Amino acid sequence: MSDVQRTLVLVKPDGVARGHVGEVLRRIEAKGYTLVALELREADEALLAEHYAEHAGKPFVQPLIDFMRSGPVVAAVVEGQRVIEGFRSLAGTTDPTTAAPGTIRGDLARDWGRKVIENVVHGSDSPESAAREIALWFPAL
Numbered sequence: 719m720s721d722v723q724r725t726l727v728l729v730k731p732d733g734v735a736r737g738h739v740g741e742v743l744r745r746i747e748a749k750g751y752t753l754v755a756l757e758l759r760e761a762d763e764a765l766l767a768e769h770y771a772e773h774a775g776k777p778f779v780q781p782l783i784d785f786m787r788s789g790p791v792v793a794a795v796v797e798g799q800r801v802i803e804g805f806r807s808l809a810g811t812t813d814p815t816t817a818a819p820g821t822i823r824g825d826l827a828r829d830w831g832r833k834v835i836e837n838v839v840h841g842s843d844s845p846e847s848a849a850r851e852i853a854l855w856f857p858a859l
């Protein structure tokens with residue numbers, strides 16, 4: 719059964735600063751997914767507080783927002799059959815130290831001993847999150 723989805727992908731400031739934008743997009747395209755929107759931008763506090771609303775109140779949320787404001791991010795909407803799950807699989811698990819080699823986080827990220835986990839990319843975790851996040855980052859879509 720057809721289950722074409724859209725997901726929000728972010729290349730986080732660590733990924734942009736370390737020159738991994740092309741590599742992340744290359745992996746998305748090599749997998750066969752389609753880019754439907756793409757933008758380099760600086761996210762503000764309000765956008766990030768909304769984006770991370772599910773984490774409100776957790777101790778890492780403000781350090782996370784500060785990290786996400788430390789430089790530009792690349793925001794993309796990516797489309798494909800089961801792409802939400804598929805991109806999470808390409809990204810690897812949250813902690814880059816143990817993320818599997820071959821995944822974006824496993825190959826391109828590591829623990830730098832900082833306040834928040836820096837792991838190069840974000841991907842929406844469910845159809846509901848994807849719809850909410852795409853509306854937030856790309857309201858014209």
Ligand code: RTP
Binds near residue numbers: 836
């Ligand atoms: P993401 O939302 O970025 O795709 O990552 P995720 O689903 O794998 O992880 P999530 O639990 O949603 O956490 C969002 C991001 O917050 C940072 N984080 N830091 N204890 C910590 O220092 C901590 N826990 C989470 C990470 O950047 C994580 O990706």
Ligand code: MG
Binds near residue numbers: 841843
């Ligand atoms: Mg998440």
